[in-house]
Amino acid sequence: MTDPETLPIVRTVHHLRAMVYAWRREGQRVALVPTMGALHDGHLGLIRLAKRQADRVVASVFVNPTQFAPHEDFETYPRSEASDAAALTQEGCDLLYAPSADAMYGPGFATTVSVQGVSSPLDGLARPHFFGGVATVVAKLLIQCAPDMAIFGEKDYQQLQVIKRMAADLDLPVRIIGAPTARAEDGLALSSRNAYLTPDQRQIAGMLNKIMAAAAEMVAEGGWVQTAETEGQAALLAAGFEKIDYFEFRDSFDLRRLGPDRADGVPRLFAAVWLGKTRLIDNRGL
């Protein structure tokens, strides 16, 4: 058992590797759970899954500046290392890796890892900076930590597919595991950005999952994708969502648009919607 008083925190690759390599030399299997902090029960579910799959669990907390555009919420993104560390300790996490931006991006840093195809639609269109920043920082974290496995939430489903593609293409010796989305009682996907919502907005937000479920059911029962998307978008606006970046079905593996008969893939529904200055994303299978 990990002593709940002593969750070690390391801030450099050197110290991270000293811990992880020692575990691996003893034959222990190591899981990495990369996060941007502001941990909620969705993150802690990833830690619990990691505990079941590995002997040692490393959580990383790094709010990655390169995946935010200048107008996005990098400065205001919630940061709460002390309470994050307390929650991780509670769950039996073995190590917190919390590097500074300077440690991650040293002087003259000039390298980008990019993934074509799966990065292009959806958030790739809505947030052109995003996946280049994500693929690069996750490649770095996986190389820095060299875990046996790394766990990511399916809430960021496109990100998960980008990371799976990147890790396979770069031959990283790591298993990428997707974990089901954790949800509030009304079905809202847990997200650090939910903290931005006013009580009124929070109530509207709970409708997103219900409207998505209805659209997915319509398609599962043979309804037209186009109709389900149009009706879902209308329902979102009627519920009080102010802007829709996307609400569309795509293939669950490579995120291509599917043909009308959907025989060429496995459909999954993806949505990104706005309430005030807060952007919410979600996705679900049929």
Added chain:
Amino acid sequence: MTDPETLPIVRTVHHLRAMVYAWRREGQRVALVPTMGALHDGHLGLIRLAKRQADRVVASVFVNPTQFAPHEDFETYPRSEASDAAALTQEGCDLLYAPSADAMYGPGFATTVSVQGVSSPLDGLARPHFFGGVATVVAKLLIQCAPDMAIFGEKDYQQLQVIKRMAADLDLPVRIIGAPTARAEDGLALSSRNAYLTPDQRQIAGMLNKIMAAAAEMVAEGGWVQTAETEGQAALLAAGFEKIDYFEFRDSFDLRRLGPDRADGVPRLFAAVWLGKTRLIDNRGL
């Protein structure tokens, strides 16, 4: 001692790692020497350097399609695995890794590693495909093999700086070592592409190094960079070189153009010239 009869050849990451991980478990230090085959004495010098620095030496031979543009010499690039393997055996190399293009770039491959800045000038302008292909394949080779060190020739000096930048930025736990350029008696840098030269072209080619030495000496003695470049270019054309992609001084670390007084860096001379369909590159310090 390695038995000269038994240089093992592996063609998959799985088999490569089985060998390398076994050595590393025994505490042996592993060097990787990545090549495109058609080995000449310049390559073998890298193997000899690797033998002095490490306990085990892996050579890779992979003619990487993604670093050739459609009009370039990918199809005709010299391939000679049997004689390469014989030469590597002679030098005491421990393992030849020779993957197929399909093994390196599986179905759906979509990831690129790119390096800004140092990739941009010189061959980055002349061969826009080149460094994206190089950085990606070398990142893969370094991740696949996980050597303690990797050795590259200074003949491809810009490539060496791109690889150093990439390996540092991605936190790859490997030391990148540059080795001095091997030269023929008349000073021509050894290159697999020298095999393309006719006897007449080969004679002209020997002038490249001499003209570069004269230009570097002029600058070392305080002469103007601009004058040395202009005079060198005129001398190249007079000697029979048919086209000059570049003949210019740049900073030896990040390949920036230097100011007129050169106080802001360490100058190095870079040249790329053509004889018929053959492109020759070379570089030298002052």
